[in-house]
Amino acid sequence: MTVTPRSTLTTGGDDIWEGDLTRHSNSTWTDDGLSSVSLSITKDQSSEDSSILQSEEGLHAYQVQSEASYGGEGLVKYQLQQTMEEVNKAKQEAYKESLKRQKAEMAAFEAYMKARRLEKLYIEEKQQRGELEEALRMTTLEVQSLKSQRDKNLEELQRMSEQRLAIEIQIAKPKQTVEELEEKLQSAQNVTECLQSERDALKRECDKVVIEAENMLKAVTLSSQRACCFTEFTYTEIKKATNNFNDSLKIGEGGYGSVYKGFLHHTKVAIKMLHPDNYQGHEEFYRELNVLSKVRHPNLVTLIGACPEAWALVYEFFPNGSLEDRLKCKDGMTPLTWQVRTRIASEICAALIFLHSNHPQTIIHGNLKPGNILLGANFVSKLSDFGICHLLHNLTNSPESPPTTLCHCTDPKGTFAYMDPEFSGELTHHSDVYSFGVILLQLLTAIPAFGIQKVVQDALDKGNLITVLDVLAGEWPFVQAKQLAHLGLRCCEMDRNNRPDLASELWRVLEPMKVSAGVPSSFRLAVGDSGCVPSYFMCPIFQEIMRDPHIAADGYTYEAEALKGWLESGNETSPMTSLKLSHQQLVPNHALRSAIEEWRRQQQQQLSESC
Numbered sequence: 001m002t003v004t005p006r007s008t009l010t011t012g013g014d015d016i017w018e019g020d021l022t023r024h025s026n027s028t029w030t031d032d033g034l035s036s037v038s039l040s041i042t043k044d045q046s047s048e049d050s051s052i053l054q055s056e057e058g059l060h061a062y063q064v065q066s067e068a069s070y071g072g073e074g075l076v077k078y079q080l081q082q083t084m085e086e087v088n089k090a091k092q093e094a095y096k097e098s099l100k101r102q103k104a105e106m107a108a109f110e111a112y113m114k115a116r117r118l119e120k121l122y123i124e125e126k127q128q129r130g131e132l133e134e135a136l137r138m139t140t141l142e143v144q145s146l147k148s149q150r151d152k153n154l155e156e157l158q159r160m161s162e163q164r165l166a167i168e169i170q171i172a173k174p175k176q177t178v179e180e181l182e183e184k185l186q187s188a189q190n191v192t193e194c195l196q197s198e199r200d201a202l203k204r205e206c207d208k209v210v211i212e213a214e215n216m217l218k219a220v221t222l223s224s225q226r227a228c229c230f231t232e233f234t235y236t237e238i239k240k241a242t243n244n245f246n247d248s249l250k251i252g253e254g255g256y257g258s259v260y261k262g263f264l265h266h267t268k269v270a271i272k273m274l275h276p277d278n279y280q281g282h283e284e285f286y287r288e289l290n291v292l293s294k295v296r297h298p299n300l301v302t303l304i305g306a307c308p309e310a311w312a313l314v315y316e317f318f319p320n321g322s323l324e325d326r327l328k329c330k331d332g333m334t335p336l337t338w339q340v341r342t343r344i345a346s347e348i349c350a351a352l353i354f355l356h357s358n359h360p361q362t363i364i365h366g367n368l369k370p371g372n373i374l375l376g377a378n379f380v381s382k383l384s385d386f387g388i389c390h391l392l393h394n395l396t397n398s399p400e401s402p403p404t405t406l407c408h409c410t411d412p413k414g415t416f417a418y419m420d421p422e423f424s425g426e427l428t429h430h431s432d433v434y435s436f437g438v439i440l441l442q443l444l445t446a447i448p449a450f451g452i453q454k455v456v457q458d459a460l461d462k463g464n465l466i467t468v469l470d471v472l473a474g475e476w477p478f479v480q481a482k483q484l485a486h487l488g489l490r491c492c493e494m495d496r497n498n499r500p501d502l503a504s505e506l507w508r509v510l511e512p513m514k515v516s517a518g519v520p521s522s523f524r525l526a527v528g529d530s531g532c533v534p535s536y537f538m539c540p541i542f543q544e545i546m547r548d549p550h551i552a553a554d555g556y557t558y559e560a561e562a563l564k565g566w567l568e569s570g571n572e573t574s575p576m577t578s579l580k581l582s583h584q585q586l587v588p589n590h591a592l593r594s595a596i597e598e599w600r601r602q603q604q605q606q607l608s609e610s611c
């Protein structure tokens with residue numbers, strides 16, 4: 001290979017090679033350098049050779065000259081030897097020169113190689129520099145774009161802070177308004193509190209006045225009631241009648257208080273004393289007095305009198321206790337026959353129809369249960385305990401038609417198992433129908449009230465009603481018992497509107513049952529006597545409207561004169577039941593008397609109006 005290097009090599013600006021060389025060599029080049037070198041120097045070879053030639057020519061000239069001068073062989077030889085030595089010397093010199101040149105050549109070559117390596121490095125560096133410059137350019141671009149983004153962000157930030165400032169200003173305004181409003185609210189609250197305390201003071205004053213007025217009204221009512229409806233007893237009389245509230249005379253205990261058996265004016269009575277802890281008792285006292293002094297019915301308990309001083313109510317005494325006691329056969333009491341039970345069902349139904357159709361105020365009993373059905377002589381049943389009953393104004397309905405929509409809003413007060421499950425603060429006549437249904441089922445079965453509907457329903461479904469009928473009642477006529485069971489269950493319907501109507505549905509079934517049960521029919525119930533004299537105003541003996549009604553030992557009310565005559569003529573039995581009377585004392589029936597008088601007044605008024 002022939003290499004012609006450039007005249008000047010520059011690395012980083014430094015000259016590394018100078019000269020003008022022409023060389024022939026048999027060398028092998030690689031990128032890393034020279035692997036083998038075989039150089040022949042052409043330029044100076046000619047001058048070397050010429051000096052050798054020149055030496056040989058000089059030797060020859062010398063030989064000629066010395067042969068000429070000395071003409072002898074020894075001298076020539078000597079001169080030749082001298083010359084040869086010189087030639088050898090010259091050759092050695094030439095050889096040394098050649099070696100020197102070769103060395104210089106090698107140095108030059110090495111320098112060249114170095115220059116090549118440097119050049120390569122330079123190219124690489126240059127390439128790297130280009131790449132770096134490109135990267136730098138890209139980075140610069142990126143930086144510029146980031147800068148512009150940053151500028152934008154800064155602008156946005158600036159805008160946002162301006163907005164924030166504006167919002168803060170806006171917020172500050174409502175805050176101020178809120179503070180102002182709060183101040184106003186506070187002052188309004190202060191005014192309200194002042195007004196409230198004034199109102200409370202006024203309300204207290206008003207309540208006081210109302211209570212005073214009510215008390216005055218009650219006092220007036222009481223005094224007018226005293227005059228015609230009941231006898232007033234003193235506390236001393238009550239105390240004496242109960243033998244100083246002797247426990248042995250206590251016959252019952254209820255929500256209102258204790259009930260004592262007692263003797264007042266030689267008459268056996270039941271005295272209901274208010275329990276000291278019963279704060280609602282005063283209300284109940286007036287309510288019961290109010291109802292029982294105005295409403296009369298043979299199957300409603302008769303109130304004989306009261307002792308307002310002791311909050312005591314005095315009733316006719318019921319020797320046969322309550323229906324509850326009887327159904328439980330308490331203290332070995334003889335059980336009630338199915339006939340008596342049937343009659344009791346019809347009597348209580350009649351009493352309820354009477355209460356519900358009362359005019360102008362419908363009366364909802366609200367606490368119907370066997371404990372509040374008292375049994376007099378011959379087991380005539382009477383509804384008692386009107387302490388929580390409700391009077392609903394019934395101005396639109398006629399006296400005969402029971403109301404369908406009237407209701408009274410109250411807290412639940414009755415006994416749970418007898419309470420209308422639909423009761424949600426509204427008491428209507430349907431509530432009494434429900435309780436009556438439970439009583440009907442109890443008359444049939446004598447089992448506890450709670451869950452009785454399910455027991456009877458199951459028995460009916462299985463066709464074995466007979467298994468749940470109270471065997472102590474005797475042999476129930478099965479068809480009648482089944483009819484009563486169905487009636488009882490219908491009364492206990494959850495939905496009020498599905499319960500039967502007492503007057504149109506129940507009474508139609510119960511009245512014929514009562515007759516077929518063999519109960520004396522001479523004492524007709526008021527139900528259905530529309531336009532006529534109520535049957536219970538009539539004396540069963542004289543068959544006239546009573547003027548001085550009195551209760552006899554058999555529990556029925558007679559005209560006093562008629563019964564006295566009956567007894568004086570030697571009779572010791574009841575004119576109604578033909579059974580022996582336990583005693584011959586008569587208790588005035590004030591309530592019935594005032595009802596008759598009121599009825600008479602109305603009749604006269606109607607008569608004079610029609611004239």
Ligand SMILES: Nc1ncnc2c1ncn2[C@@H]1O[C@H](COP(=O)(O)OP(=O)(O)OP(=O)(O)O)[C@@H](O)[C@H]1O
Nearest residue numbers: 252253254255256257259270315316317318322371
């Ligand atoms: N006139 C009466 N003759 C005989 N016993 C009576 C008489 N009145 C009440 N009793 C008996 O006293 C018991 C309690 O009476 P009553 O139910 O009237 O009291 P109460 O305090 O009104 O009870 P509650 O409000 O819880 O029904 C009755 O179950 C009954 O056994």
